[in-house]
Amino acid sequence: MEERTAGTSSSGGSRTGRNLPAAIAVGVAMGALALGSLYTIKELFLLVIVGAVGVGVLELTKAFATRDIKVPAVPVLAGLVAMQAAAYWGGPLWLLAAFAVFAFVLLIWRMFGDGTEGFVRDAAASVFILFYPTLLAGFAAMLLRAEDGDHRVVIFLAVTVASDIGGYVAGVLFGRHQMTAISPKKTWEGFAGSLVACTAVGAWLVTWLLGGALWQGALIGALAALLATVGDLIESMIKRDLGIKDLGTILPGHGGLMDRLDSLVTTLVPVWLLMTLFF
Structure with missing residues (x-):
């Protein structure tokens, strides 16, 4: 998520057009859904992952189609389900194997699809x-599979959300120095806010x-702040290349699911790796 420059309008949205009340309401609802699944039957969180990432996949395939790039959604979604199951019940090697299998499935699918x-x-x-x-979402399932997996997932989600909030607040209050032309509204002050918030949380x-x-x-937390920022920039590059502002509109005040997942999926691997090493 990009931090924004200062200022709000009388209608409750920021000067950049973001509806903050709607964004907060959606964020709270998403947090409640995640916590509710994690602390009841934690395997239900796998369904949350599949649902959220599945929508993100559809958003990406639709966005790519605007440039006449054909991505078959059905085998990708099947691969998503298979990789989540493989990661949760099998572990890293099974996740990698499922990815390899469905990569070949996609190549074969395209080979018999639209010619050369x-x-x-x-x-x-x-x-x-x-x-x-x-594939990156499979590391959420591997966080979850530990005995204390519910706590590990909560920490992962919390530090990533802290990155967004810390970056937004610091960017609004203090943002002066642009970080990169890839995402003009992202500032070094916002990144510092992300770093402080993530480290503390x-x-x-x-x-x-x-x-x-x-x-x-x-x-x-510090590593999550760095990788969440990288995730934001990666999605900004994708959107700039495709010539679109947001990848979707399903979440009021946020955009599409991928506009929320961008920082999450890029922090998953290092967070999983550190938690595996430490605990």
Whole structure:
């Protein structure tokens, strides 16, 4: 999520057009859904992952289609379900194997689809979406599969949300120096806010929920801030290349699901790796 420049309108939206009350309401609802599934029957969270990432996949395939890039949604969605199951009940090797199988499925699907013209373009885009966000989402299932997986997922979600909130607030209050032309509204002050918020939230929750050391939580949070920013920039590059503002409109005040998943999926691998090493 990009941080925004200062100022709000009388209608409750920011000067950039973002409806803050709607964005907050949607964020609270999404948080309640995640917590409700995690702390009842945690396997239900797998359905939340499949639903959210599935919508994100459809948004990406639709966006790619605006440039006549054909990505078959059915095998990608089937791969999403298979990779979540493989990651949760099998682990990393099964996740990798499922990815490899469905990458070949996509190549074969395209080979018998629309002839030779555009094969490399369509096949590359299809495997890209199978990786981002589909494969990366499998690391959420691997966080979940631990005995204390519910706590691990909450920490992952909390530090990523802290990155968005910290970056937004610091960008609004102090943002002056542009970070990169890829995302003009992203500032170094906003990134500093993300870093501080993530580090603090990570240190707090890791010590409280997992009994870890402060430095372990702070490291997880700091790395999450860095990778969440990278995720924002990756999606900005995709949208700029495709010539679109948002990948969807399903979430009032946010845009599409991928506009929320961009920072989440890029933080998953390092957070999973550090938690596996530490705990």
